Amino acid sequence: MAEKRKRVAIEEEDEGERPREAPRQQGLAALNFRKKLKSDAVILATIKALCKAEQAAEVQNRSLADLHLPHAxxxxxxxxxxxxxxxxxxxxxxxxxxxxxxxxxxxxxxxxxxxxxxxxxxxxxxxxxxxxxxxxxxxxxxxxxxxxxxxxxxxxxxxxxxxxxxxxxxxxxxxxxxxxxxxxxxxxxxxxxxxxxxxxxxxxxxASEKGVVVGRLIFTEDGDRIDCTKMGVGGKAIPPNIDKVRDMESDALFILLVEKDAAFMRLAEDRFYNRFPCVIITAKGQPDVATRLFLRKMKTDLKLPVLGLVDSDPYGLKILSVYMSGSKNMSYDSYNLTTPDIKWLGVRPSDLNKYKIPEQCRLPMTDQDIKTGKDLLEEDFIKKDQNWYAELELMVKTKEKAEIQALSSFGFQYLSEVYLPTKLQEKDWI
Amino acid sequence: MAEKRKRVAIEEEDEGERPREAPRQQGLAALNFRKKLKSDAVILATIKALCKAEQAAEVQNRSLADLHLPHAxxxxxxxxxxxxxxxxxxxxxxxxxxxxxxxxxxxxxxxxxxxxxxxxxxxxxxxxxxxxxxxxxxxxxxxxxxxxxxxxxxxxxxxxxxxxxxxxxxxxxxxxxxxxxxxxxxxxxxxxxxxxxxxxxxxxxxASEKGVVVGRLIFTEDGDRIDCTKMGVGGKAIPPNIDKVRDMESDALFILLVEKDAAFMRLAEDRFYNRFPCVIITAKGQPDVATRLFLRKMKTDLKLPVLGLVDSDPYGLKILSVYMSGSKNMSYDSYNLTTPDIKWLGVRPSDLNKYKIPEQCRLPMTDQDIKTGKDLLEEDFIKKDQNWYAELELMVKTKEKAEIQALSSFGFQYLSEVYLPTKLQEKDWI
Incomplete structure (x- = not known):
């Protein structure tokens, strides 16, 4: 009883939502990243370079016909x-x-x-x-x-x-x-x-609609002009029929593709897109056809780089793969449904130690998770990129996973105020 | 083989998406309702009366304190x-x-x-x-x-x-x-x-957001003015935090609460709210807190009647009950979360015969469905209204259920062009 009380008391004293109240090592980790952040202008210059590279690269985009493959x-x-x-x-x-x-x-x-x-x-x-x-x-x-x-x-x-x-x-x-x-x-x-x-x-x-979008994007939907910077914190529901979407315009530097709506909500409420001009999009879990079509249209029409923010688990990686390479079931339509070259921004397995995510916020992978991870290691889209392969290998080796929300252990706004700006500043995408 | 071919051939010949191609009886049923429709002006007058009644009734709305109940x-x-x-x-x-x-x-x-x-x-x-x-x-x-x-x-x-x-x-x-x-x-x-x-x-x-809204509603969300008639076919995502929603304005005559997003999409694409001024809202299945708060705020601020369009099964009725009476888990908050006096517009068990929904579009209720239906018969919110009770009794007796989509058997736009206008014209809500 006394011991229990002591344990609780210590926790109450040592931990807190604000970084300075967190246990020493953890608090220092959070503080260090915050201190290392440069001015927004410097970070913006970094993203502008990425954006420029994207617009130059787009020209070389090849179609099936260009490849002269032996098959039809x-x-x-x-x-x-x-x-x-x-x-x-x-x-x-x-x-x-x-x-x-x-x-x-x-x-x-x-x-x-x-x-x-x-x-x-x-x-x-x-x-x-x-x-x-x-x-x-x-x-x-x-x-x-x-x-x-x-x-x-x-x-x-x-x-x-x-x-x-x-x-x-x-x-x-x-x-x-x-x-x-x-x-x-x-x-x-x-x-x-x-x-x-x-x-x-x-x-x-x-298909039924599920996704939402918010940020520096203006488009016409079935004749209505829609300004996604004026969509409050809830965002605009992505329409089920992409052919009604026209005339996209944007002054964004990148598209932030988010796995879950909790992270979307955080970024929308903090109006992250006003500090770092971007469009934020989520399908709230498994990508649906409408969101995939919308993402592809944004990337094609606006020529913007896409940065992916998903959970650090095999499922998060699978979600990125569906956006990038398509699902086997609809492979005949892969050209229209897929968005090539999505950068994996986070949360990556190596982030867990780098950002000192506390042990108790990491979850052990289940046997099913580990099996899914090992299966993914055999997939072509992982094997062709050694950085992705190394990250997934680390995940399977450490048998640890973490949700985007795990970053909340350093404070509710750590995601929008420290983690993402640091990632952008360090060009920490692969 | 020959028999099989004949069966298929007959079906191909006799049935079609357009009512005139449907089998005789079914086609006639659909046609009859279409013929009986009066002009929109007549139907509008009917809804206006409902709307007026709502605004008069609202004044008598009682709080817990008014009831002088023996409990605290x-x-x-x-x-x-x-x-x-x-x-x-x-x-x-x-x-x-x-x-x-x-x-x-x-x-x-x-x-x-x-x-x-x-x-x-x-x-x-x-x-x-x-x-x-x-x-x-x-x-x-x-x-x-x-x-x-x-x-x-x-x-x-x-x-x-x-x-x-x-x-x-x-x-x-x-x-x-x-x-x-x-x-x-x-x-x-x-x-x-x-x-x-x-x-x-x-x-x-x-809670995470799930609902969408479209139609004759203008409101302010976190400082942004949002016009739901200019939200294309996808609608506006309902924000997770109701306290950011302010200054609702509307020239609608009613709120149409829809269970599923397929029906929502049909009504949004057909711009149903332009023909019959209304606001259309859906939580895409089980009501979430954000949608319930938003519905309540609309009804309270705008004093509009709410008409419910759900599947004809125990689950659809349960959904209506959560909107109206709240869930047991959050009963302490029932005042803020519930929208009293939702009218059950359809699809009601008696509609199945009335609108001659074809046999093959009705589904047999599972044992679990029947059990849920019988349990609902014991619930206070059903027992207090004999019309609701009679409908549910009919459902349990016939052991048949039907989705809103079953109306598509008379043509894809039957819902927006015939079924709902007829319902409104006949004041066919309970």
Missing amino acids: FKEVADLSPDSVVTEIEKCILSVAKSILAGHGFGFSVPSRSGANQLYVPELDRIVLKDKSSMREFANSSSVRKTAITTRILQLIHQLCIKQIHVTKRDLFYTDVKLFQDQGQSDAVLDDVSCMLGCTRSSLNVV | FKEVADLSPDSVVTEIEKCILSVAKSILAGHGFGFSVPSRSGANQLYVPELDRIVLKDKSSMREFANSSSVRKTAITTRILQLIHQLCIKQIHVTKRDLFYTDVKLFQDQGQSDAVLDDVSCMLGCTRSSLNVV
Whole structure:
């Protein structure tokens, strides 16, 4: 009892939210970084150099065709609703001709299986090779899929004529009897994207929105002019349909991609983007299609470097990889969905010791975490960059992870006032 | 094979997204409702009457004190950061006095257990009775909790002085060694709200944001003037901290509270609020604190009726109940978190037959659904309204549920063009 009381009393006395109240070593660590911070003008010059490099590098950006690879590839592009309508009509016309010629009713559908996927290191993304197979109505194993494909084509045709957007769930409910479960209509939707050679957003079928954006960005959404510096602390919800987003303008020097909304909220409330001109974006966890499209559009239109701030765990790294290299499931659309060359700003495994994150704020990795980490070490996008590889190796070796929030142990505003400015000043991204 | 082909062929021929292509009976149902729609001016007059009734009724709104109930109650109010600082200092001063007087170190903490909660039908919400207990440092069973309470008080004191907001997760990370797991710091946070008699948002500890709003609403957020008619199709993200929201203005006639973001997206894209002046809000599923606070503030400041559009299942009804009566976990804060008198517009169990939702778009309720439905039948907020009770009884009896999206079987825009206008025209809310 006495011992317990003593322990509590000591903690109460020694620790505090403000750095100066923290235990000696920890407090000193926090103080040291704060002291080493140069003026904002110096830090701004550093970011300006990064921004310039980005704008110069962008010119060399290569497409699949530039690489002259031995394979042929299936890639999709954004098409206007009118073009999608035309493509569908062409497709159905050729089916009709095939029937009249006695060759039967069927579609040639690109394969989206793992064997038909390829990671292209020069582009740093997964692409789809050009294998495809016939989906025939006069075949008992594919008759249902052929019918579903025809129905989806008809529905998409209507959506594009009416120029309205629906979710996958809406689409499923238009014909539950045929589709049976949503998995079937969803899968055929991806097939149809590949067949028509257009992105899924061109089909006017959108995912639900999750992301928010705040900072030095102005854009037009469905005719409304939106100024993201005037979006309070909550930010602007990212729209589900990217084709309604136009005319992006910005005086930002970089884009800060944040994994979680707690960190987003801290930075928005502190109006971090006014001190260091930037755009802050988050998908609140796992990246959704709308946020990925929005990030890509920002990077492409504004030619800004993207800095990633994620948890120091395999999951955080996986999130960065989805933004950068795409998910295997939608590899046919990787060109439009991925944002190449995201810099890993933090929280990196090496930061844990460098910034002296207290032991009790680090979490032991679970067996599943360690397995995921080891699997990631085998992934191409990690292997091609030795700095990333070394960081992940350190994580797996120390078996320690930490959330962005762990920085709160030095004070609630340590993230925006010390950690990020120090990172920017030291060019501490990889 | 031949049979299969025939079945598919018939479906392809008979059904379609547009009502005129739907099977006879279904198509007629959809068409009938469309034909029965009067002009928008007539429908607007109906809603105006509802709006007027709301503004007249609001005056009679009663508080706990007005009811002269035999119990005493513990309720909390919004306090300014300065007042919270004062309350904390008063609290600590009385602890110091108690120690000096030889009575020891302890806090009087209101009980938040089920036994101390009461549903007040006159107010239609759950409130907390005034039972409380001493949390003493000189007691091995409560020493840790006393220490945690003191630490939380100190952290809140700093937050209110600095006038910044953090999440529960940030708070936890400031002293992981003491709190051990977030459950412990979260629970004490609610205790501290009750002790100080203020809402959790007054403590400057906020939940993560999830909700979005669009439509005829203008407000100021942290100094920025925000016009929700100019928020494109994505809408404005609801801020985590309601105290930054000020000066709401609106020419809307009602607030449309939507359960899911798919329906929100449909209404936003169709700019439903331009045809029928309203504000559309969703928490994208389970209501979060920020959305509940925002809804309440809209209803209180603008004196507008709230119409709820949820799935026809026990979960949808539960969501309405959380908005209206609050969750048991935060009953001490029910006054600030709840929005009384939400009208249940749809999708109601009786709509399934009335609007002839096709069989295949209705889903059978699982055993768990039926159990949840039966439990809800016992709840006070259902029992007090016989119309609500009858609807839920019908749901449990037919064992059928349906999502809002099921309306897409009559066409993607059936929700915004036929279903909702018909509902408004017929005053079909309960």
